[in-house]
Amino acid sequence: MALIVQKFGGSSVANAERVMNVARIVSETYKKGNDVVVVVSAQGDTTDDLIAKAEEINPNAPKREMDQLLAAGEEISISLLAMAIETLGCPAISLLGWQAGFNTNSVYGAARIKNIRPNRLQAELAKHNIVVVAGFQGINRYDDLTTLGRGGSDTSAVAIAAALHADKCQIFTDVEGVYTADPRKVEGAKKLKEITYDEMLELATLGAQVLNNRSVEMAKKYSVELEVLSSLNPIPGTIVKEATKMEKMLIRGVTKDKDVALVSVLGVQDNPGVAFKLFSKLSQKNINVDIILQSFGRNNTKDIVFTVTKENGPVAVELLSDLPVLDGAKFVCNTDVAKVSIVGAGMESHPGTASKMFEALYERGINIKMISTSEIKISVIIDSEDADRAVSAVHNAFIPND
Numbered sequence: 550m551a552l553i554v555q556k557f558g559g560s561s562v563a564n565a566e567r568v569m570n571v572a573r574i575v576s577e578t579y580k581k582g583n584d585v586v587v588v589v590s591a592q593g594d595t596t597d598d599l600i601a602k603a604e605e606i607n608p609n610a611p612k613r614e615m616d617q618l619l620a621a622g623e624e625i626s627i628s629l630l631a632m633a634i635e636t637l638g639c640p641a642i643s644l645l646g647w648q649a650g651f652n653t654n655s656v657y658g659a660a661r662i663k664n665i666r667p668n669r670l671q672a673e674l675a676k677h678n679i680v681v682v683a684g685f686q687g688i689n690r691y692d693d694l695t696t697l698g699r700g701g702s703d704t705s706a707v708a709i710a711a712a713l714h715a716d717k718c719q720i721f722t723d724v725e726g727v728y729t730a731d732p733r734k735v736e737g738a739k740k741l742k743e744i745t746y747d748e749m750l751e752l753a754t755l756g757a758q759v760l761n762n763r764s765v766e767m768a769k770k771y772s773v774e775l776e777v778l779s780s781l782n783p784i785p786g787t788i789v790k791e792a793t794k795m796e797k798m799l800i801r802g803v804t805k806d807k808d809v810a811l812v813s814v815l816g817v818q819d820n821p822g823v824a825f826k827l828f829s830k831l832s833q834k835n836i837n838v839d840i841i842l843q844s845f846g847r848n849n850t851k852d853i854v855f856t857v858t859k860e861n862g863p864v865a866v867e868l869l870s871d872l873p874v875l876d877g878a879k880f881v882c883n884t885d886v887a888k889v890s891i892v893g894a895g896m897e898s899h900p901g902t903a904s905k906m907f908e909a910l911y912e913r914g915i916n917i918k919m920i921s922t923s924e925i926k927i928s929v930i931i932d933s934e935d936a937d938r939a940v941s942a943v944h945n946a947f948i949p950n951d
């Protein structure tokens with residue numbers, strides 16, 4: 550007998566047949582004697598469709614109204630799922646975010662959960678109901694609806710698991726788990742049995758689209774063990790948990806991110822405060838900078854090179870070209886680049902990981918433009934046309950094809 554939180558993404562409830570499939574998974578879990586809370590996202594592309602509808606009417610719609618609108622997507626899926634579960638002979642009740650006690654701050658469109666008042670959830674569980682909760686939404690202190698940002702239902706599920714001290718939080722999706730690389734693109738990509746929170750966080754940030762990164766942060770903070778698994782194929786998925794509970798692997802995954810622009814600011818004055826003024830200008834405009842490289846000063850000038858998203862590349866150049874402190878500098882924006890990264894907690898204690906990655910790239914004649922490392926990650930910036938070959942080469946070097 551356990552308390553299990555199960556979350557199903559939009560593709561898992563896209564149509565009536567899929568909703569019935571989810572109802573069967575949930576009912577089976579319940580019939581084994583477990584207490585079950587289910588969190589669901591909006592069906593298929595519903596959220597995108599609602600955004601498109603709003604844009605037709607008002608491209609600058611007030612954010613409060615956008616949240617009021619988007620919350621409707623999840624309202625549809627919870628009621629349909631509760632009805633589906635009833636047909637299988639199990640008692641179910643659907644709850645919107647506010648009914649389930651989700652209190653958030655007031656940042657419409659990107660609200661943070663402040664707390665969950667679990668009284669109603671607990672009361673429904675005590676009545677032996679399967680409780681179906683709308684993901685992605687809550688209520689603020691003005692009693693207005695809020696949403697948590699795209700992909701936010703994962704976070705809703707983890708938050709409920711933490712608040713109720715659930716025994717398990719299962720995230721059902723349309724892939725079978727977390728892989729060492731994108732299995733559609735990389736031959737020999739393997740499904741991982743387990744992965745640490747920190748590794749998952751790096752992979753999520755680097756573009757592996759299985760889990761929303763805020764949900765992984767929260768799972769780590771409250772030690773909620775997650776399982777990522779398929780709603781269509783009933784086989785064990787990938788467990789995300791604490792590092793101390795598992796064997797370290799040198800490399801857990803290889804990722805590629807093509808949404809990168811490389812901005813070079815060449816021939817900058819070699820004076821104090823230049824980097825500060827440059828990057829504060831970007832941060833004032835909410836431009837997030839990823840990798841930064843500065844050359845040694847020579848003849849009183851130096852070069853500063855950094856990466857941002859593709860969209861922000863030209864924006865950054867435009868902003869910086871008016872900055873007095875950069876007078877005389879030359880700007881270049883290269884959007885034909887990609888970032889390839891390896892992630893693994895084992896590299897902390899294993900010398901030679903970087904050189905092994907660089908060797909694999911060298912053997913394929915791939916030139917590295919920038920390198921950045923953290924304790925459990927090494928990223929390189931390369932030409933985007935080399936990205937797929939680079940991922941395969943690096944994957945092959947660390948995770949041999951068997």
Ligand code: ASP
Pocket residue numbers: 558559590591596597622684685698699700701702703
């Ligand atoms: N329906 C929302 C979205 O599409 C939330 C989610 O799917 O987690 O972003």
Ligand code: MG
Pocket residue numbers: 558559590591593596700
């Ligand atoms: Mg969705």
